[in-house]
Amino acid sequence: DAKTTQPTSMDCAEGRAANLPCNHSTISGNEYVYWYRQIHSQGPQYIIHGLKNNETNEMASLIITEDRKSSTLILPHATLRDTAVYYCIVRVHSGGGADGLTFGKGTHLIIQP
Amino acid sequence: EPEVTQTPSHQVTQMGQEVILRCVPISNHLYFYWYRQILGQKVEFLVSFYNNEISEKSEIFDDQFSVERPDGSNFTLKIRSTKLEDSAMYFCASGQVAGASEQFFGPGTRLTVL
Numbered sequence: 001d002a003k004t005t006q007p008t009s010m011d012c013a014e015g016r017a018a019n020l021p022c023n024h025s026t027i028s029g030n031e032y033v034y035w036y037r038q039i040h041s042q043g044p045q046y047i048i049h050g051l052k053n054n055e056t057n058e059m060a061s062l063i064i065t066e067d068r069k070s071s072t073l074i075l076p077h078a079t080l081r082d083t084a085v086y087y088c089i090v091r092v093h094s095g096g097g098a099d100g101l102t103f104g105k106g107t108h109l110i111i112q113p
Numbered sequence: 114e115p116e117v118t119q120t121p122s123h124q125v126t127q128m129g130q131e132v133i134l135r136c137v138p139i140s141n142h143l144y145f146y147w148y149r150q151i152l153g154q155k156v157e158f159l160v161s162f163y164n165n166e167i168s169e170k171s172e173i174f175d176d177q178f179s180v181e182r183p184d185g186s187n188f189t190l191k192i193r194s195t196k197l198e199d200s201a202m203y204f205c206a207s208g209q210v211a212g213a214s215e216q217f218f219g220p221g222t223r224l225t226v227l
Contacts, residue, residue, distance in 0.1 A: 100146060
């Protein structure tokens with residue numbers, strides 16, 4: 001799996017958009033970009049994933065650069081409940097098995113009131 | 114909304130004892146996972162399970178660990194002879210489709226080995 005690089009921590013004001021970057025310069029053509037988050041003491045929570053097109057769901061948007069070497073997770077209107085560690089994970093989809101996720105250290109996003 | 118549940122929420126055991134951690138995945142999911150997180154460290158993948166057999170396992174998942182789906186609803190992780198370094202939060206997850214797509218995590222079981 002390709003390695004990812006994320007800032008250790010970020011601050012964002014409540015109500016503003018939080019933009020979390022992730023570098024994955026060695027990503028291969030069949031690897032997807034996943035974002036999960038972990039609120040303190042809870043299990044990780046899936047946010048969004050994509051291959052090459054930008055994706056949006058009710059939680060966030062995922063912007064993947066054209067060369068796929070980096071991506072940005074956008075939380076459009078951050079709230080205090082969005083304070084968490086955010087993980088960018090790059091993973092290939094296997095042929096049908098159950099693939100484990102490799103978590104890095106992630107970005108600790110702190111939403112300031 | 115369906116969710117993954119885990120019991121117990123906290124388990125305290127003596128070194129050398131066997132423990133079984135229990136998980137009830139989301140009912141129509143076919144892919145099951147165990148992860149652990151030592152305090153202050155990264156979430157680590159242990160094992161995945163599909164079609165009644167292990168699909169993938171990490172180096173952490175040695176002979177002391179085993180998994181089982183004893184019936185149609187439970188998914189268990191057994192540690193045969195616990196060590197101090199097994200103290201961690203253990204998370205179960207389940208997924209509906211193949212691959213590493215959306216996995217739903219449970220709230221975890223905190224295992225403390227004394």
